[in-house]
Amino acid sequence: MRGLGDLESAIMERLWSYRRPASVRDVLEDLRREREIAYTTVMTVMDKLHTKGLLRRKAVGRAYVYETVASKEAYTAELMRSTLASGGNQAATLVHFLERLTPEESTALEAALKVYPPGGRA
Amino acid sequence: MTAAAVLVLYAAVATTAPRGPGGGAGRSRWAERAPRLAIAVWLAACASVVASTLLAAFAVAVPAPVVGHRLAEFFEVCAMLLSGWRAPSSPGAWAALSFAGLVVARVVWCGAAVLVEAGRERRRHKEMLDILGRHDGELGAVVLDHGEAVAYCVPGRRGRAVITTGALRSLAPEQVAAVLAHERAHLRGRHHLALAAAEALSRAFFRLPLFARARSEIARLVELLADDVAARGHSRAHIAAALVRLATGPAPASALGAGGETALIRVRRMLGPAHPLGRGERLAGLAALGALLAGPAAVVAVPGVSSFLAHHCHTISIF
Structure with a gap:
């Protein structure tokens, strides 16, 4: 297979x-x-x-x-489009990280992350 | 009849109440601290309502005195109902049983539809992944050439984690590992089955508030659960950083969600230390789970048992 x-x-x-x-x-x-x-x-x-x-x-x-029929990029884009748009059918593909943080939120969080540098120990 | 009324009332209130019986598992803090238990409570709440509906119909069809009075007669009624040789005694009983039959049929139908649709979509998706992506043995994931930073998983047989080159570019190697651990937690935990169950029930019951909320809450809670599982093997800071990185910048062209509420909660959870439930809280959660599952059956059993006792006490008093 x-x-x-x-x-x-x-x-x-x-x-x-x-x-x-x-x-x-x-x-x-x-x-x-x-x-x-x-x-x-x-x-x-x-x-x-x-x-x-x-x-x-x-x-x-x-x-x-x-x-x-179409380029590889076009097929990939179409696959991503259908995957992300089917956020309704989560039983099929589990897509997360779809939400966007507002610029203020991500600035605040980036600041918080500096306290816990990703390279450091958690 | 009282039992039936109680169950119908319970089902009606639980289904339409804005918070539902799983309300305790709503946006509350304990659900975020114990996502696995919260998912179980939501599913139990849904099962409880469905069971109540079915048992109410059963209670109407089989009068309590029959259950308590003569067990033999009770089993006879059951056998008769199951074999379908003789029609139930009254039109009311007949209507109640047909209703129960309809409910069961609808749940089974919607469940099958959800599984078949999801299975077909996943198969098509995996076929395209085989052609478009390349399997990276080191990452243990399929890599797709795509500019947008996206990570997801396709569960089921030969389930796989997928990450785009866009995501690989924007994340540090430790963050990539953390994200893929999150995806594998979805796959290994078979989270898609909990989602499929919630979707099937929501569809079967016309997206009534309880079922619709159970569905959206479970979708949110599986993400928290996968974060927790990933955090066992990866630093929480890496997971948090990856979350921020992936949730920043322009949204993928076709993504729906705008608000970052869940993303925000997830990052905060990962930045703070873990707060597992205490023993008392966990026991309370398990007790709630038990009550939701056993409650409806207990309500039906009470009149039967009490009439059974009444019968015996009566017999005893004669002697």
Whole structure:
């Protein structure tokens, strides 16, 4: 299970770095520089990524070429947005540190922290 | 019938009172000193109200004299009600039992819905984390490339702590360790289950004041509890400093909360020395817990037991 997640991650990383569409063959050759891997495995995982909506593809000749739907930064931002916005569903993800201190509060607390320097013993 | 009335009255008052029976566990100081006990009291308060409602319906359906008078007859009634072979004797009893059935069904339904939704969301989230984040073995957490300083955890199977590069940049290494200890305390303590229970009950009972407050209080108390657990292995000053650092500066674009009340309480708690409850206070808390859980059953049992005693005393007086 972990292995498959790793492969998804590796394939997405490759496609993000290319910044252009790539076929399963292109990705396979790239991956083979680091590990032994079968064409069908890569094809299956890329098909799965397409189903998940992370890759889009179009047919070129007899094969598909794939490209990422959005940048890694955009996906991360979206993940953070949905995580933080779902503050209502805390049973799913426990997000804390959402509250912001007012500038006065944080100044007062920073002063209090100086009394207990973080480097010192508590 | 009296027992039923008492229970219904209790449930009604407890549910709608602004403070609720867990009111003692509200914003009071002892709850902040013993968050684990306070979470238990809130959950017990909710369970107590639900149990009262169910037992009230039961008390209406099964008259007290039957319970006390002839135990055999009582079990017969129970068996009859459970097997559903014969309809309950009166329309009132029938209505009471259908009501109880509806309550149980709604709690089960909402509980399942909350678990399924949360599970699905977590699975999707973990899939994305596998692709977007990298696991840092040394930190024991997933690191996400993101400018905003955020730390959180995704509980459940293969639960994980997550921290953004923004947070790693703004925190000293000891503070990072303290924050991640806090996250792991959530994971290890299965705090999400307490939150799921509170959410399910709140949803099942239309966010009535008691259940809504239990939910928001438990969400707050699990944070205090995780701070306490983290403080066992990390300096309280580091935790406090990390809290201030993460709660200062611009809010994450999509975060909701503006006020820093809980953050303020947490920092103050960490800066001061720990004040665990004394033995007397702890016993009082446990007694409250016991009363909330056993109280409703006791109210139902009293008429049954007294009529049972009356029957026996009567028998004895004949001889």
